[in-house]
Amino acid sequence: MSSPNPDTRQRILQATADLLSEGGGTGVRMSDIAKRAGISRQAVYLHFANRADLLIATTFYVDELKDTAARLAPSRAAETGRERLDAFVEAWAGYLPEIYPIGRALIDMSPTDEEARSAWAQRMQDMREGCEAAISALKRDGDLAPGLPASQATDLLWTLLLLPNWEHLTRTCGWSQKQYLKHITATARRLFVIDA
Amino acid sequence: MSSPNPDTRQRILQATADLLSEGGGTGVRMSDIAKRAGISRQAVYLHFANRADLLIATTFYVDELKDTAARLAPSRAAETGRERLDAFVEAWAGYLPEIYPIGRALIDMSPTDEEARSAWAQRMQDMREGCEAAISALKRDGDLAPGLPASQATDLLWTLLLLPNWEHLTRTCGWSQKQYLKHITATARRLFVIDA
DNA sequence: TGATCACTTGACACTATGTCAAGTCCGAAT
DNA sequence: ATTCGGACTTGACATAGTGTCAAGTGATCA
Structure with a gap:
């Protein structure tokens, strides 16, 4: 996936990791992630193809x-x-x-x-x-x-x-x-x- | 929840336990359960108030x-x-x-x-x-x-x-x-x- | 015959994902 | 100063799942 703004991408990953760690589980929505990252829901799809793509990327982000x-x-x-x-x-x-x-x-x-x-x-x-x-x-x-x-x-x-x-x-x-x-x-x- | 036909209720519980054990996870839909139990999707709601109610009942059913x-x-x-x-x-x-x-x-x-x-x-x-x-x-x-x-x-x-x-x-x-x-x-x- | 119960069918509201098109804003190049 | 392009926003839409509702069917029992 292309990354328009690396900073925004990082914020999305951080927001995802935070929300999941806070216990939201599968209930964490794309709109929740976007809100936490301070962007619109649609903007997430500029950085990640879909929900699965974002979650996989988040596992590697946590490692990094x-x-x-x-x-x-x-x-x-x-x-x-x-x-x-x-x-x-x-x-x-x-x-x-x-x-x-x-x-x-x-x-x-x-x-x-x-x-x-x-x-x-x-x-x-x-x-x-x-x-x-x-x-x-x-x-x-x-x-x-x-x-x-x-x-x-x-x-x-x-x-x-x-x-x-x-x-x-x-x-x-x-x-x-x-x-x-x-x-x-x-x-x-x-x-x-x-x-x- | 009232139980119109106990047999049907048992079939629903068995279907739910089977599908979850087969690895469907959260992806198991009410329509999948109904299909496996051989009834219509709406009929499930005659026996269980909602998805959560059905899943909790299933844990006790497995025990029993x-x-x-x-x-x-x-x-x-x-x-x-x-x-x-x-x-x-x-x-x-x-x-x-x-x-x-x-x-x-x-x-x-x-x-x-x-x-x-x-x-x-x-x-x-x-x-x-x-x-x-x-x-x-x-x-x-x-x-x-x-x-x-x-x-x-x-x-x-x-x-x-x-x-x-x-x-x-x-x-x-x-x-x-x-x-x-x-x-x-x-x-x-x-x-x-x-x-x- | 008529009533009741268990279930079916079809329709609907609501919510979440993912897509699309048009528009805004801002910084950089000319 | 103006233009251009990239990053993002807004609003609209298709699709799919949950849960609700109203009307209908079919068998059993009084």
């Missing part, structure tokens, strides 16, 4: 804005493994509620939007892999296992793995719940030594 | 139909604690995907439906308490702890506790993510002895 990679990377300031893990958990817990409502609104759109669905599926896949890679890095650094009881680490990291996957795998990708639990178990066993 | 309490209760046939836990996990993993899409469709409805939102909040609260009570019973029976490594039980049960709470607590009830993590941690520590 918050510099997620930096937030999810292990903090260099923290000294013990426990501190680094806590920092990771906090970053993730702050990131997820920003990105999640947007994805939900996307997935719940009209079933005719197959394009939007698959775009979001790819997006969630990326997020999951990024999360698993960050956890792997935490472990490979040798900073996690020594400073922390294995059982506690496992509990916390299951939380992180679970949240962004449930809806994606069972609905968008057609995984069964059984497959999902199997995947979670396998991932946890791979990343941490459970009962070994 | 599947006899959830029986499925979530520890299986008497299973002998070891591990077997009973596995049965519980399987029952829960089968129940959740049936009830969850309906709740999602409810939460994502137009933000004007405050009534529907609070009805669903109560519904989720009940589910969470039911889940925690079932887990408590498993533990109180003394069948869980002895037969099973504590770390493995914790991993599995965190999965069960997490899923139905995330959306409910952080969106519908206005909990922050920090409050949510704290609640999960406290519950897990209360139900199982972690690091003690």
Whole structure:
């Protein structure tokens, strides 16, 4: 989509992210977004082809804005493994509620939007892999296992793995719940030594 | 709502549950439901005041139909604690995907439906308490702890506790993510002895 | 035969998305 | 100073879904 005025485009994206984060869900209207951005409803279509296009763009905008990679990377300031893990958990817990409502609104759109669905599926896949890679890095650094009881680490990291996957795998990708639990178990066993 | 013909009402509820489970999400229309139930669109309104009313009724219908309490209760046939836990996990993993899409469709409805939102909040609260009570019973029976490594039980049960709470607590009830993590941690520590 | 109940049919108001055409405003080039 | 073009506004419209209403049908029961 061409972008007449980049500033206006940014304001639209910010307005969308704000309204969705405030809990509007699918109920957020194009007119609400336009009003929040301080432009007319029709002007939104000068920047984005349709609602789906805007929502997908918003997920990437949130990433860009918050510099997620930096937030999810292990903090260099923290000294013990426990501190680094806590920092990771906090970053993730702050990131997820920003990105999640947007994805939900996307997935719940009209079933005719197959394009939007698959775009979001790819997006969630990326997020999951990024999360698993960050956890792997935490472990490979040798900073996690020594400073922390294995059982506690496992509990916390299951939380992180679970949240962004449930809806994606069972609905968008057609995984069964059984497959999902199997995947979670396998991932946890791979990343941490459970009962070994 | 008065129910002209109970059979028709049942067919509507079954059609709604089926369509939502098949992944239609918020995109499931009243006309789709009517078609699946084999009646006219307008006839649905003879049984349910509106879309929200129908969705809420569907959550209770699923419970009634599947006899959830029986499925979530520890299986008497299973002998070891591990077997009973596995049965519980399987029952829960089968129940959740049936009830969850309906709740999602409810939460994502137009933000004007405050009534529907609070009805669903109560519904989720009940589910969470039911889940925690079932887990408590498993533990109180003394069948869980002895037969099973504590770390493995914790991993599995965190999965069960997490899923139905995330959306409910952080969106519908206005909990922050920090409050949510704290609640999960406290519950897990209360139900199982972690690091003690 | 006549009445009632469950449902149908067709029409309507309302709201949200997305499109279109014409108009306004403002800054930059000539 | 005037003209031009781009960004946005305004108003109108087509389309689709929800919810309402009034009239009609068809089977069952008194």
